Amino acid sequence: MLEKTYNPAEVEEKLYGEWEESGAFAADTQSNKAPYTIMMPPPNVTGSLHIGHALTFTLQDVLIRYRRMKDRDALWQPGTDHAGIATQMVVERQLAEQGIHRRDLGREKFVEKVWEWKAESGGTIIRQLRRLGASPDWEKERFTLDEGLSKAVAKVFVQLYKEGLIYRDKRLVNWDPKLHTAISDLEVEQRETTGKMWYFKYPVEGQDGTFITIGTTRPETMLGDTGIAVHPEDERYTDLVGKNCILPLVGRAIPIVADEYADPEKGTGAVKITPAHDFNDFEVGNRHDFARVNVLDENAAINDEAPEKYRGMDRFDARKAIVADMEELGLLEKIEDNAMVIPYGDRSGVVVEPWLTDQWFADAKTLAKPAIEAVETGKTKFVPKQWENTYFEWMRNIQPWCVSRQLWWGHRIPAWFGPDGEIFVEETEAEAKAAAAKHYGKAVELTQDPDVLDTWFSSALWSFSTLGWPEETPELKRYYPGDVLVTGFDIIFFWVARMMMMGLHFMKDVPFREVYIHALVRDEKGQKMSKSKGNVMDPLELCDSYGTDSVRFTLAAMAAQGRDIKLSESRIAGYRNFVTKIWNAARFCEMNECRPRATFDPKSVTTTLNRWIVAKAAESGNGVAAAIEAYRFNEAAEALYHFTWHTFCDWFLEFAKPVFQGNDEAAKAETRATAAWVLDQILIFGQPIMPFVTEELWRHIDENRGSALINAEWPDYSGLAAPDAEAEMDWVVDLISVIRSVRAEMNVPPSAKLDLSVKGAQGADEARLKTHEALILANARLESIAPVGDDADVSGAIQAVAGSLTLLLPLAGVIDLDQERARLKKEIAKLDGEIGKIEKKLSNQGFIAKAPPEVVEENRERMQAAADAKAKVEEALSRIEAA
């Protein structure tokens, strides 16, 4: 006998262990089913499961579990990402607590430490994924830094280099002065702030007393100024073009040039050019052959290129000093407030500097072309389609991708430098040495590039590197390309776009046919969850409190295709109640000896109630399947919820009660078997979303089943769905006969008062089975079914009974007469309103007569129905008045 409530904690761990051990999650390259592949976006190895993970992994798990049952050899390929910067920071912080800096250890030792850390703590998120019930093929778990993937990375880098799609260049990059590495544009976060604009007067060479005034938001960079630009058509400055300014504080003569970049509308129309510290100025500098004077070191402090006074100063201290000095010289014209955006490193949180360095770049523009085309031609589709615009927008304006990072943790760039700086890019050191020997005609010492690759470089290969590429493995052949990639919109650029580029380049096919973009999870107030705001919801704590199934169900139910999900705990509690409801439905079935029969054929049921519920179950099962296939997880959840609670429990089980307690043994047996079958269906189509409670019940109901629910087959409901109106009608008629029999049983003549209150119901036990609840439900049901079809007999019978029900309820004392009178009056007013509305519509339609005839007809019918309903209510009211 089942307990009264379901206890998730007891079963979750047990079931998960059994699933995993039995190999239930494993894909099978030998299977004769078609493959279905989802590549798990590899979470950071440093990570711990947050609610966003819980969402994305739940949705993926729903898809995988569904496909596994339905018709596919499903592979959910798991793994983790080495997360260069994030991981290095974690370990550095840990070392710092012991007073150790990574430089003290040296590169090799430090990397060793990181591996140690990974071995100890890197498994957290993987363990947590298990807790969530995720069912990837764990045997195939990969790590972006493991041997095979590293080999793939090296091969890709070398090939792209040799194709000219990766190159080394000296240009401005976003430099993080705290982490001492370059970062990509995507890793820069622009924050709006109110800053200052300083107006400095630069003296014109040879013209005492003539100044050109420039505005700047970054006074400290003036030490690196190598030119001034004005607009060619700006008459204010025409006579100064070609002359020089003397850069104050430095004394360098810098040319004044005409360049379209200078906007006469902005500032003073004259702009200082600092090619080494500003992306725009870099371009302008190139056009005019300006020198690039770098005045900052790797910490963004002033370096030795600057006048001695400022050397070693932090950039912000230097700013103050320079402003003060300029003021003293009388060269500070004014200061204004200025709204501006400041670039911050998304990991370090400090202001990043455009800084001139040698870095490796990937030619993203060339790689992007096929990736754009693949989406244009529909080879890969985004769901919702909306996101394709975002993708196109970025891809069409894509900038060179800086792939090198000045870190120690990551894939070392496979490039070696000869004594004269010649570069040898090869997959291994041996190959590089061979190439160098050939180049120099003798063996030489080579030094490997100290940099590592951007973490996203290896992630970009994930869709094929995890399957064994460059080896021609059976997995690679079978599971590439993937069916769908499930992810949040925040990494469309970081990851989706880059996988498209790499997949198309190296596999000559898209990495996935669909990209399902889901929302991001925010708190109840719509704010991004963050530790500093204290509004984080820990999914594992929620699983502890409410059970994993409830959390999964909530996430699925809220995964509509919007942008944000605002998660509230009360909703999780609501779905926890739903889990209990299923549990208790099963308990009820158990108590009434509803056991699955192997020979049961849902097509063969005879009673109206059973035929009806079989059809409804099929309809719901198909609804769940269709919703999952369309990535409408909320609809799948809703269909499951509604069918289980409001169809199966509220109606079917209620009406099964009189059967179970009656004397018709044949009907009893059939209804028991039907109830058991329907409950099984609920478990089956509930499994993808709520795997634990469904599996537990599945096993409890029959311990001798051939397989676990997770391996059960999704039933074919064809021939069962689509109950026709007649069947529905029959059922209502049957229902009405039940009600009539109640009256007969209780010896209540049709005209007399039927006491339906529970306490007063003194009739036979059978009569109590369907007391006032059934009547009230029946009443609601009847209303929802009207207007009836064209079978006059059935229609008449129903209307007659419906009328008597309306009357019956108040007479029975179930409803307070005064209240009922008020309700009826209100009802009449409402119907009047509706009649008026339809009348107006009809008159419009009649006048212009453009509406399709069936629509007009429909409206006439509705009008008639409303009028009939009104008459009925009026009649009921008059009877009440009379009583």
Add this chain to the structure above:
RNA sequence: GGGCGAUUAGCUCAGCGGGAGAGCGCUCGCUUCACACGCGAGAGGUCACUGGUUCAAUCCCAGUAUCGCCCACCA
């Protein structure tokens, strides 16, 4: 500056060219032999605003307002 999204019941959200929905909350009544994590009955909404298209608009179009997100090198 460019782009996108949102605005529907007290709250969190679905829906969508022809009858306003769910969960939670609220009110009333129920220790009914599955379930109080329950059962039944209710209250509550000019579907942001203004125009337009249409026989018909919460839904399509245009504009306005408010909120939010993404992208962007603005001195």
